[in-house]
Amino acid sequence: MEFLIEYGLFLAKIVTVVVALMVLIGFIFANREQLKERVQGHITVTHLNDRYEQFKETLLEAVMDKHEFTRRKKQLAKEKKAEEKALAKKHKAEAKKQSEKSDAATSKDADTGEGELVSGRKRIFVMQFNGDIKASALSHLREEVTAILQVAESGDEVLLCLESPGGMVANYGLAASQLTRIRSAGIHLTIAVDKVAASGGYMMACVADRILAAPFAMLGSIGVLAQMPNFNRLLKRNDIDYELFTAGQYKRTVTMFGENTEEGKQKFQEDLDEIHFLFQHFVGEYRPKLDIDKVATGEVWFGQKALSLGLVDELKTSDEYLTNCAKDSDLYQIEFKERKNIAKKIGLAAEAGVESAVTRLFSRLAALRHQAQ
Numbered sequence: 001m002e003f004l005i006e007y008g009l010f011l012a013k014i015v016t017v018v019v020a021l022m023v024l025i026g027f028i029f030a031n032r033e034q035l036k037e038r039v040q041g042h043i044t045v046t047h048l049n050d051r052y053e054q055f056k057e058t059l060l061e062a063v064m065d066k067h068e069f070t071r072r073k074k075q076l077a078k079e080k081k082a083e084e085k086a087l088a089k090k091h092k093a094e095a096k097k098q099s100e101k102s103d104a105a106t107s108k109d110a111d112t113g114e115g116e117l118v119s120g121r122k123r124i125f126v127m128q129f130n131g132d133i134k135a136s137a138l139s140h141l142r143e144e145v146t147a148i149l150q151v152a153e154s155g156d157e158v159l160l161c162l163e164s165p166g167g168m169v170a171n172y173g174l175a176a177s178q179l180t181r182i183r184s185a186g187i188h189l190t191i192a193v194d195k196v197a198a199s200g201g202y203m204m205a206c207v208a209d210r211i212l213a214a215p216f217a218m219l220g221s222i223g224v225l226a227q228m229p230n231f232n233r234l235l236k237r238n239d240i241d242y243e244l245f246t247a248g249q250y251k252r253t254v255t256m257f258g259e260n261t262e263e264g265k266q267k268f269q270e271d272l273d274e275i276h277f278l279f280q281h282f283v284g285e286y287r288p289k290l291d292i293d294k295v296a297t298g299e300v301w302f303g304q305k306a307l308s309l310g311l312v313d314e315l316k317t318s319d320e321y322l323t324n325c326a327k328d329s330d331l332y333q334i335e336f337k338e339r340k341n342i343a344k345k346i347g348l349a350a351e352a353g354v355e356s357a358v359t360r361l362f363s364r365l366a367a368l369r370h371q372a373q
Contacts, residue, residue, distance in 0.1 A: 041338040043147045048126065048331035052323065122329040123156045126322070131164025131201055135171035138178070140336040145178050148334055149185055157188045157329075160208070161318045166199025166221060169275055175200070176282070179207040192318035193217045198300050199225075202311070203279065206286045212321055213312040215303040220311060222283060223298025224276045226268070232259045287311075 061069055125148045129137050148158060160179065166172065182189045191197075191208035198221035205211055205219070213219060235242055235257060242257040253264040253271070280296045290310045306312045322331060 041143070041336055043144070044335050044337050046333040046335070048322065048333055049326050052326050123152075124159055124322075124325055124329050124331050125152060125156065126159045126161065126331060126333040128161050128333075128335070129164065129175070129204070131162075131167065131172070131175075131204075133167035135164070135167055135175050135200065138171060138175045140338065141175060142178050143336040144334050145181055147336075149181065149187075152182075152185065152187045154186045157190060158182050159190045159192060159318070159321070160204075161192050161194065162197050162201060162205055163193070163195050164198070164201030164204065165196050166201050166203075169200070169224070172200025172203050176204045176207055179204060183207065183209065190321075192316070192321060193219060193312070194318055199223065203282060206283045208286075210314070211312040212314050212316045212318070213303045213306060214317045215315050217303045217306075218300045219303070219306040220295060220300045221298055222279060222292075222296040224272045224279065225298075226272055228254070228256055230255075230260060231257050 057073075060072075064072070127141065127144050127148075129141055131137055152158065164172075179189060179191075188210075189208045190210045190212065191205045192212040193201075193205060194214045194217060196218040197205040197213075198218055202219055202222060232242070244252060244255060244258050246252050250267050253268040254260045276296070280292050283296070284290060284292050287310065295309055295311060301309060301311065303312065303315050307315055325331060
């Protein structure tokens with residue numbers, strides 16, 4: 001009897017906590033979209049050349065003789081100082097030569113040269129895009145692209161390390177449009193796929209001047225998918241009526257709860273076919289050598305097969321490409337860091353709290369069941 005009382009009190013606590021959690025979760029989701037619209041933050045820049053050099057020096061210090069490493073370090077410092085002095089002298093001479101030109105066209109060219117690095121080395125701006133079904137990284141991508149286009153010039157390059165299995169059509173369409181801004185500005189765009197760029201992910205990748213892929217990366221899935229459950233028969237068995245009111249013949253073609261007609265299904269399929277046609281046209285515009293009929297079947301191919309089909313241009317990982325480029329180029333990793341306001345921080349903390357509370361409740365319930373047995 002005592003156990004039943006305790007168990008009843010515990011169930012009452014569960015009901016109270018669950019109701020409170022539902023209210024909290026509702027508040028979080030109600031404000032989530034509003035918080036996303038007010039994305040604020042700042043751009044961070046990491047000089048990858050320095051990072052690679054630091055890795056190298058740390059390892060060499062561990063494996064080389066101490067005195068030999070010290071001599072090497074001094075020699076490199078001396079060489080670097082001499083190189084910087086020579087480059088500064090060269091830059092000063094070039095600046096003087098440009099200042100002596102008086103006509104407007106030449107003056108314009110001189111102004112353009114002001115943004116170049118003193119080293120005269122090629123610049124590569126590196127971005128990361130890890131996509132989910134909603135292309136949530138889009139909000140950061142658009143800020144990063146905007147920042148890069150403020151300083152990038154025709155001789156520079158943008159490298160996007162892309163990972164995405166695809167998702168919502170409109171979201172990935174906008175993400176692809178952000179990348180077209182780079183090409184429209186005359187900046188060379190390279191996209192590297194180490195794991196997967198399928199469906200909407202490949203819609204983004206095909207915009208590139210050059211696509212790199214790891215040997216076992218998955219690419220393609222040039223197709224459109226839509227699915228939903230239908231509970232109409234379940235509602236009928238329980239004598240539940242579902243009423244849907246619309247204005248416009250095709251305002252709603254298929255539903256989850258209503259009885260779907262053949263006409264509605266046909267119109268829904270026509271809409272999918274139209275999206276698929278636009279997808280194929282978009283890919284064909286940027287990859288004109290592709291046999292669209294052969295690759296737009298919704299299939300996914302691994303790197304080697306994707307290369308033979310023309311979906312990618314070279315088999316190479318992003319790490320290999322970056323370390324090779326670091327020898328004669330300056331690499332800058334650009335990342336937009338979102339500033340989380342108090343409301344969002346509370347929301348994230350509440351989500352973590354909800355997960356922890358639910359875990360504890362189920363653990364306690366399992367313990368009581370075990371005790372009862």
